[in-house]
Amino acid sequence: MSISRGSYLIREGFRSIRTHGFMSFASVTIITACLIIMGSIVLLSLNIDALIKDLEQENEVVAFVDESIASDEDAAALRGEIMAVDNIMSADFVSRTEAMNSFMSKYDDRLMEGLDESVFRHRFVIHLVDISDMAETRTALESLPGIVKVNAHIEYADRFVHVRNIVSVVSLILTVILTFVSFFIMSNTIKLTTYGRREEIAIMKMVGATNAFIRTPFVIEGLILGILGGVFGFLAVWGIYSVLNSSIMDSLTGSFVTLIPFRRIMLPLLISYVGVGILIGVFGGMNAIRNYLKV
Secondary structure, three states: OOHHHHHHHHHHHHHHHHHOHHHHHHHHHHHHHHHHHHHHHHHHHHHHHHHHHHHHHHOOEEEEEOOOOOOHHHHHOOHHHHHOOOOEEEEEEEOHHHHHHHHHOOOOHHHHOOOOHHHOOOEEEEEEOOHHHHHHHHHHHHOOOOEEEEEEOHHHHHHHHHHHHHHHHHHHHHHHHHHHHHHHHHHHHHHHHHHOOHHHHHHHHHOOOOHHHHHHHHHHHHHHHHHHHHHHHHHHHHHHHHHHHHHHHHOHHHHOOOOOOHHHHHHHHHHHHHHHHHHHHHHHHHHHHHHHHOO
């Protein structure tokens, strides 16, 4: 394609946007609105996933050392074998004395008079990489020499995993649905702009213009509208997220819930928004012009 021909096609794309100003505005608005909804769902999913991961960190597994291992040094030496087990993030050793002191700090000392540290066992407080494998990890820990019992809240772990899976699936389904809705609306919006040019397209076909030559301005139009929709959608979500984050931090909820800092997800989100906007715009434009090329 020559430079002059390429310039003509690009100018035609921009001219179509200016000529059909209201419809172009409607297309950008529709893409922006859909991306705002899609982005909100994705951000909600990311924050719920981050919250669940934080809860996972607090969901401890406690491995008790056999009573026959009396000394702190021998018991602490088991840490190497524990860390060798798959899915172990950390293992902190707690001696009998530390366990007793922690227990007594929670109750009235007068009720615990005469309590000896031998009542307690050496133990390891363990955090896992993935709580969905908690049952398998517990079995592996219990098979280690020197470990006699492992306390693991598997029922809570299963609930966390269940919630995480539901959020991920719902988020994916809604995102796919909204993408198709955006494509459909964008395609039909551009169809309205092409309807007034159907005779012009028919004449161009009769004089020998190729389908690619006729289609390109509409693809460029969709490309530009998609980019604008993606950028505006990103800016809108940025503003909404910032306001919501400030509101949460200023309320009592902020002490329990913390949103992911927007700067951590800014670049991937911008790239995704612009990319989705371009795909919707380009394929919407190609689909809109398809029927008018059958002359």
